[in-house]
Amino acid sequence: MYRSNSCGELRASHIGSEVILSGWVHKLRDKGFVAWVDLRDRYGITQLVFDEERTSKELLEQARELGRETVIQAKGQVIERASKNPNIPTGEIEVLVTELTILNTSLLPPFTIEDDTDGGEDIRMKYRYLDIRRNPVKNNLIFRHKVSMEVRKYLSDQGFIDVETPYLIKSTPEGARDFLVPSRMNEGQFYALPQSPQTFKQLLMVGGMDKYFQIVKCFRDEDLRADRQPEFTQIDCEMAFVEQEDILNTFEGLTKHLLKEIKGVDIQEFPRMTYDDAMRLYGNDKPDIRFGMQFGELNAVAQHKDFNVFNTAELVVGIAVPGASEYTRKEIDALIDWVKRPQVGAKGMVYVKCNEDGSYKSSVDKFYDEQDLAKWAEVTGAKPGDLIFVLSGDANVTRAQLSALRMELATRLGLRKPNEFAPLWVVDFPLLELDEETGTYHAMHHPFTSPKPGQLELLETNPGAVKANAYDLVLNGNEIGGGSIRIHDKETQATMFKHLGFTPEEAKAQFGFLMDAFQYGAPPHGGIAFGLDRLVSILGGQETIRDFIAFPKNNSGRDVMIDAPATIDKAQLDELSICLANNK
């Protein structure tokens, strides 16, 4: 037996007990005649004490030689500490060691195993197994486990069945890029790893499974933007015989349960907002509503004066920054420079100071008088003491720019509080999205999403105007879930594929099995998928998903710890009947 207790459980009530502990040498304090070792395991830290009077000189000498991260087993008696440490649960006791066994030695770790480590991202990733010993990473992984367990418990209690769907499936070039897996037994053929279990969960609904969920790895071979992973985890759900309202209620229930159980936060009803309103009021389909600064559209009150920049703009739109009227010229110029950076791309920015005395001072005083500016304040909701920023230009572009500014200002003003939670349903998404480059439409959600009742005909005349039975759950400005009511009849699905540019042959080759299935009594159905990595990081009050993944990949898709991907033997290629193109 390696231990009688963990390093996190001994208390004053254990004083006098003989115990055995095992763990890592976290710290050694050596006073010559006495030495203390902080012994660490997953559960906590217990102080071991060695001194030449109460134990033996040999044992003390042995302890004084212990290097950091050495793995030891210590037997001894729990005693009361002379100087107690009220900051840790085991701070009232220490263990007077009578027997010490070294279970394994350790080289000096390449970074300190402390909450605030001296190790940079790269070295911590290479030695991720040491990084995981640090509390912040370890606690994130334990937190993730708790969230997963609560999700499963809640959904299972609601009658959802966890069904495992296959990982070796078929490539569907539409959408993101697939990871492919050559088949050895079927020469020249390939499996694909699933981007999501979408078609399988729909087939489970056709199969009468009624309520399905799965916490499942999904794969997308995309060029990695910051904080994207080629493999990611989804809470994937589907229900039969439901309308949008049923789905929203069910998964609002799940999210409330998580907020309550995990964070102790009670939220009554989640607000809902249409996609159009979200774009109009926040310039963004996933608005952070923990704070205000809603957009005010100023075309009516700012155009047709002599300011040509506004007169020629499709949209003139502003936000009121609370309490910012005292910003110096320098601070304002810095913000103007910020929106002019290529990442945001504004050409310039107009501002209006709403002074405490009710007067206004703007960068466009030449064109607008106090009465004009008072109207701007009204539209943007600015109060005395606020500062209004105004952008103008193409509607979509300007909204995106002002949204970026709004988020940046909120961050600077400390309005994005990590332990405040503001969920929001965004509904009535467009069915299709115009690809500006190619001029073709593609599915905003995916090709299985149903249009709103009665809008199918619009597909012929005005595809961009068709709304979908699609919804996103937004939490603190992040999309944590998204879903839709699906198409469940073959004809509508065929129409959708046609509008997405599939020939009937292509549709049949890729999704024939699904359209066949729809002919055998497919029930109305819909679902949702949550990004678990993102959900966990936001619930954890952080925004970097990598910190909540045990063994993440870097931006080149590499696991730098195991050094994957890697070259392989020619024999393996031969067995798979493939070759490397550059060796042709």
Add this chain to the structure above:
Amino acid sequence: MYRSNSCGELRASHIGSEVILSGWVHKLRDKGFVAWVDLRDRYGITQLVFDEERTSKELLEQARELGRETVIQAKGQVIERASKNPNIPTGEIEVLVTELTILNTSLLPPFTIEDDTDGGEDIRMKYRYLDIRRNPVKNNLIFRHKVSMEVRKYLSDQGFIDVETPYLIKSTPEGARDFLVPSRMNEGQFYALPQSPQTFKQLLMVGGMDKYFQIVKCFRDEDLRADRQPEFTQIDCEMAFVEQEDILNTFEGLTKHLLKEIKGVDIQEFPRMTYDDAMRLYGNDKPDIRFGMQFGELNAVAQHKDFNVFNTAELVVGIAVPGASEYTRKEIDALIDWVKRPQVGAKGMVYVKCNEDGSYKSSVDKFYDEQDLAKWAEVTGAKPGDLIFVLSGDANVTRAQLSALRMELATRLGLRKPNEFAPLWVVDFPLLELDEETGTYHAMHHPFTSPKPGQLELLETNPGAVKANAYDLVLNGNEIGGGSIRIHDKETQATMFKHLGFTPEEAKAQFGFLMDAFQYGAPPHGGIAFGLDRLVSILGGQETIRDFIAFPKNNSGRDVMIDAPATIDKAQLDELSICLANNK
């Protein structure tokens, strides 16, 4: 709202209620003036009634046209049934329908949606979504969900943390064949899909996670034997600071919990048997101990007579078949033919009838007298009325043959009762296994398994004799779990790799990260992995894992429903910088 109730919940207490049900038309009985529809969903069947007197003629006509598997919504009133059906929970009531909506039509299914379907395996796999509507398949999937949930609950309550390990890892050609995934971003390099998360779970132990579990898909690109799948699910577990005893106790606890919660079966302590004893007594490292028929080794009592077949054999071994002394000559000959089939491969078989009167009659009476045969009966435990079968030859081969016969006889005698559960720990496995073809040793469990204390030196002199800290959990003659205490120091691991034929360079290239990790304070650790597919099928009283997998693959690794694997576009190959070898 599609439904107020499911098709499985209405009882006599609901009589008088107005309800809305949705589901599939399971059966229509049409008497002309009245028609009954059995409406089915996941939860059960409710009888709908239509008649021209109580509702409307139009409605009745509509109902009479309903084809099987049509999806309908029915509104109506719960009424008492005239002729009750005590065999189903909803048998006391029916719903008098006042409104009928067809939600989706159905073509005639290619097989009947009944417990005993007329569909063969192939057609059911192609239309798996229809197969899942059938109770046996649907209930198996729900059963699997229950088992998974109980596993998670138990392990989580025991302090295990569910940590997700990566699916895109590195190929390790040792062992079974990997599925490979070409990396687009790292040209000429490949990921591999994990055969198990073995190294990652060990790294989690190095990382101090202490107790880990995961229910995880694993992948092996092997030629598929019956009832093997290229992707399969493992309950993967690892613990730090443990000895073999700790692991056995922990997972005996899990298995007892499952047997109790899922099957209502209380089992006290699981018996343990060494690998050597299992081979000696059952000819098999996963003996089914629901029944007896232990092997009796007869060399001492059967050799050195005039029967040369036995005299020249390495092993003479028999089993007593209970109550089989009355088998006819024809029955016995059929069994002799059975063991001579190429799948078993015996050259012949000797039998001894132990008559009720205490006399013996054998096929080798020429060589052995009653006294000799009485000794055989003693050694094999045969009683009057039993029949002894004896095989001889090379020890390993003969044991395997007799084991096959033992299982076949038990099946024929009805001794393999699906609802009786006999777990068994098999311990002290050999560390290495001799590959008869190549004459080299390979790891019996895997290269990370530790030898028994003090046996490391034996590796040099007698590698086949080294025992490992390895154990299997056997249930009803199936290995449901296996694991080991791992090596946790770099030197021992290097020694193991050397004996497995790795050069130091190969070991470093493939497992350098693990050996590096062992240098930074790796704790003693060990674990186990259960095959979930197998575990669930045995708990479910069946032996075919395919029946417990939603979308299984066939013996060529194909998903015949979605038709995967499939050929892909050249453009996709080009992006991955690979080509097909036969197009070179």
